[in-house]
Amino acid sequence: MLFRLTADLVILIHLGFICFVVIGGFLALKWKWLIFLHIPCAVWGVLIEFYGWICPLTPFEQQLRLAGGEAGYSGGFIDHYIVSIIYPSGLTHKMQLLLGTLVILINIAAYILLIIRLRKKTRKI
Numbered sequence: 001m002l003f004r005l006t007a008d009l010v011i012l013i014h015l016g017f018i019c020f021v022v023i024g025g026f027l028a029l030k031w032k033w034l035i036f037l038h039i040p041c042a043v044w045g046v047l048i049e050f051y052g053w054i055c056p057l058t059p060f061e062q063q064l065r066l067a068g069g070e071a072g073y074s075g076g077f078i079d080h081y082i083v084s085i086i087y088p089s090g091l092t093h094k095m096q097l098l099l100g101t102l103v104i105l106i107n108i109a110a111y112i113l114l115i116i117r118l119r120k121k122t123r124k125i
Helices: 002-030 032-051 057-067 077-086 093-124
Strands: none
Touching: 002 032, 002 057, 002 077, 002 093, 032 093
């Protein structure tokens, strides 16, 4: 039971990290200090997608599931709804390149907005 709960926690952290990689630039519009945390996370996320690397959270989560006596991702809310988002079936390298490019474009838009806001503030001073 403890391994299952810990594995579920890891998958939630994994999903949160992915969300932060994608939309963290927009969060930095409100909290500027997030830039220093978001940029390295976004770079890591893009590199994982572009090079087909495996995030260290993935094998950790799988080891926890095996230690808990599970064979896969069957059953439960987290397994049914969240795992399929992080590990979609049929994910190809081309799709990973597209996802990585999408992350870059979303974050470029966020940081352009941030730069525009910062320039407006400095002009008012």
